Amino acid sequence: MTQRFEIGPRMSQAVVHNGIVHIAGQVADNRKSSLEQQTKEVLAKIENLLAQAGTDKSKLLSVTVLLPHIIDFDALNAVYDGWIDPTNPPARACYEARLADPDLRVEMTAIAAV
Secondary structure, three states, X not given: OEEEEEEOOOOEEEEEEOOEEEEEEEOOOOXXXXXXXXXXXXXXXXHHHHHHOXXXXXXXXXEEEEEOOHHHHHHHHHHHHHHOOXXXXXXXEEEEOOOOOOOOOXXXXXXXXX
């Protein structure tokens, strides 16, 4: 059985299939805020989607981070490291990439077990 959460015209924000939740790229709503604030907002969105799917960040399997400026890597990690479950850290990749809006400072996708 497949479950979809926060379904929109183009995509679902999360899809659960075979006990795995796939979370779409999450960005901050407040696009004028700092990298740290945008990171906190994105992580809160991921946490909310995980909860809707019946799981939590301790069950994260992987996280992909997109930064338009890789120089922001340390600032991102300062927030991320305080959020992630240190007992169950997921696999993670971080890439420098141009995002859809020049005001966006970070985008993340995630995969977790349910």
